[in-house]
Amino acid sequence: MQDHSVGRPMKVREHRKHRVKEKSSRKLSSELLALTMANWNPLKFKLDANTPFCQILGSPEFPLLSKEGDVMIGGAFSIHSKITQPPLSFTKKPSRLICSSVNLREFRFAQTMIFAIQEINKSKYLLPNVSIGYRIYDNCGSTLSSMRAVMALMNGDEWTVGKSCSGQSAVHAIIGESESSSTIVLTRTTGPFKIPVISHSATCECLSNRKEYPSFFRTIASDLYQSRALAQMVKHFGWTWVGAVNSDSDYGNNGMAIFLAAAKEEGVCVEYTEKFHRAEPEKLMKVVEVIRKSTARVIVGFLAHVEMNNLLEKLSLHNITGLQFIGVEAWITADSLVTPTSFSVLGGSLGFAVQKANISGLDDFLIKDFWGTEFKCKETNGDTNAETATCKENQDLIEFKDNDDDVAELRYFSNIYKAIYAVAHSLHSLLKCSESQGCDRMIKVTPWQVVESLEQVNFTINNGDRVWFDSTGAAVAKYEVVNWQRGSDDSVQFKPVGYYDASLPPGKKFVLKTEAIMWPGGKTELPVSVCSERCRPGTHKVLQKGKPVCCYDCMPCAEGEISNSTGCN
Structure with missing residues (x-):
């Protein structure tokens, strides 16, 4: 691995390489076989005793977006969500996997990471004479691509790095990923090297185990609280007979297990529990059939937004409407679910959402500034060939250049913002920075030192939110309760109707404004769901x-x- 210590001269160099276009197949065995044949491995080794330099084996993995700095932060997001596995002939090196279908929300995460870094780099108070660089990878929603990205984040992308292969990680911390399963892969891989990973939305309670994940942090709460709060909500409305559906993943399985235990304690009975994975259409159809035949009128959906979208499509197709959905933060405010027909299925849904937080200047950056500073897509009167080359390479992203429809409902961006600032405050402390004398650039900071420093951070960001991590490396549990309603202009709105705050005393944690809730079918009467x-x-x-x-x-x-x-x- 190469040494990215603060003590080295600063490089200002931008990499705008082509994005990762690999995608995973459904079966891990096929993925691993393709990996072996594709000569992809970015690990660096001395080939033999006479080799003068440590060299990469195979081709480097380039980030989608990157910029050099004195210290480096990595990022891993599912900027594309659909994968295509080329046929394997076993007679030649497999073609690169094809990535398609832009996930705008994930792309916004990458943009927000860059915004926070640029803001810190301009600051006179935080890391005043030290610049932060970044390497952001697109894992295309694939566990395989996640592994490729994390290996590249640890090793960098230079072909030859020197005489030693035992240098420091190419990044001081990694932001990501969005889903728990991919985050587990990321954290298990980086764990032995004590590289801090900070997720903005991986909520699986399994990640709270500090023995297994000692270098993992998150600016969101564990599902332990959300799952219990779901059971309390169901009991609050007198629904003693419910159905339950979850993603067949670490996120869905762990969250549902906690909910079922809590529901039993609350005296709530579950008519059925079904699960499916996004790559299992047969199981999905079974779930739809179970829902159609059931007598429970309330469904608790512990689903990632991709699985929820798949279920929504099938329920709409079979005209299964009028049910009361209770949702989780992963999908309850997902704009991707809002379609001309989705309200007939999800209208009246209730669920827990990440609280909104206003970050000054972010909206303008997402919609305007990013395209000029990162992709250089601004038109000029002169020769624009050089400026538009990167735009042409990322044409499917450029289509969203003027899109601002989702900006109002971005709820996770503050978690990304907080994660970047947490790393910056850790580095500020380690480099002994002061406003008058700056930072000691000769100090070499290691990732494990950042881990230790993150455990001690306690600061407040510009909007007044306090940032710190509890003993499990997570943030305090605070949720907004939202309700799917029709606006006066016939648009779908996620209207706040309550909140949950685990930091408050017993009896005050959960508040609901029942009179403000609109139930399925536009009704104002509370639905009944009992056996x-x-x-x-x-x-x-x-x-x-x-x-x-x-x-x-x-x-x-x-x-x-x-x-x-x-x-x-």
Whole structure:
């Protein structure tokens, strides 16, 4: 690995290489076989005792966006979401996997990372004489590409790096990824090298294990709180009979397991629990059929936004509407789900969302400034060939140059912003920076020192939000409760109707404004979802054999007995 220490002379050099275009196949064995044949490995080795330099084996993996600095921060996002596996002939080196379908939200994450870095580089108070550089990779929604990206982030992209192969990581910290499964791959790979990973939206409770993930941090809360809050919400509205669907992933499986345990404690019965993966259309159809035949009118969807989009398409196709969806932060405010027909399925949905936070200047950067400073897409009167070359290489991204439809609902960008600032504050402390004398540029900072420093950070960003990490490396649990409603202009709005704050005392953590909620079908009356109606006076409950405790028959009391809330006596 090469040495990116602060003590070396600063380079100002921009890499605007072609984006990663590999994608994974459905089966890991095929991916690994393709990897072996494709000569992709960016690890550097001395080939033999006579080799004078440490050389890369195979071709370097270039970032989508990069800029050199005194210290380097890596980024990994699913800027494209669809993958195509070329056929494997086993007679020649496989072609590179093809990446398509821009995920605008993920692209905004990369833009926000650059915005925060540029803002810090202009600051006279934070790292005053030290510049931050970045290497941002597109993993195309593939675990395979995630592995490629993380190996490149650790090793850099130079063909020859010197006489030693045991240098420091090419980056001091990595921001990403968005989904828990990819983040687990990233964190397990970087863990032995003690490189800090800070995720903005990986919420799986499994990542709270400090023994397994000692270098992992996140500017979002664990799903431990969200899953329990989901059960409390269901109980609050008297829904004792619900269905449950989750992504077949670390995120979905862990989150649903916590919800089911909490629901049982709250006395809520679950009619069915189904799960599917985005690459399993057969299982998805089974889920749709179960939902269609069920009697529960409430569905808890612990789904990533990709799986939720797949389920939404099938429910719309089969005209399954009128159900009450309870959602999680991964999809409840996802603009990608808003289509002309989606409201018939998801209208009235309730769920927990990441709180909005205003970052001054970010909107203008996302819509205007980025294209001029990064892709150099501004038109000029002179020869524009040099300026537009990068634009042509990334034409599918350029199509979103003037798109601002999603900016108002960007809820995760503050988490990216906080993550970058957390690294900057850690480096500021390690480099003994002061406003009067600047930073000691001769100090060589290692990633493991950044890990230790991150555990101590405690600062406030410009909008007043406080940033610190708890003992598991996570942020405090704060959610906004939102409701899918129609606006006066017939647009779909994610209207705030409450909040959840785990830092508040018991009894004050959860607040709901029931009168502000619009239920499925545009109704104002609370929907009912129970297995059995409450028994009338003169009858008592008799549990149905083989059914949950929420399912019972109401039998008349014997002569001479009366009924109360528990039975006859």
